[in-house]
Amino acid sequence: MKKRILAVAATALFGVLTLVSTMPAPPAFAQEGEACLQNNRIWGWRVVNERTLVVNDRNYRPFLVHLTGGCVGLNDAIWALRFRTWTSLGCLGRGDRVNFREPALGPMTCTVTSVEPYYGGAARDRYAQGSDRNYHRYDGR
Secondary structure, three states, X not given: OHHHHHHHHHHHHHHHHHHHHHOOOXXXXXXXXXXXXXXXXXXXXXXXXXXXXXXXXXXXXXEEEEEOOOOOOOOOOOOOEEEEOOOOOOEOOOOOEEEEEEOOOEEEEEEEEEEEEOOOOHHHHHHOOOOOOOOEEOOOO
């Protein structure tokens, strides 16, 4: 009787392991080594210039978001940004859109050209004079 229970348990374990090993891997939203800033995890942002944003996620990880030249009037006086991605779970990346309302010009749209992690050192010094302040809270609209 004990041998029979042991044989059934071993067969079930073998079946489960075989099934798990043949299942496809879950889809990855970002390639290894790339920055993944999910639209639904954006916490705050700061304008560096009309072509660059520093965006924090909910874990306070900063990302540099580079934009096209269509962001005329983008500055820290803008109160709300809308990040438009294909899905709310996908990573913000090339081709996604950033919408805002410039008081004098009205609704504006720019396109994301790249997103990269915001590391310390020379890159941080270049983009972040005073990055500890002037962050805006993302309201999710």
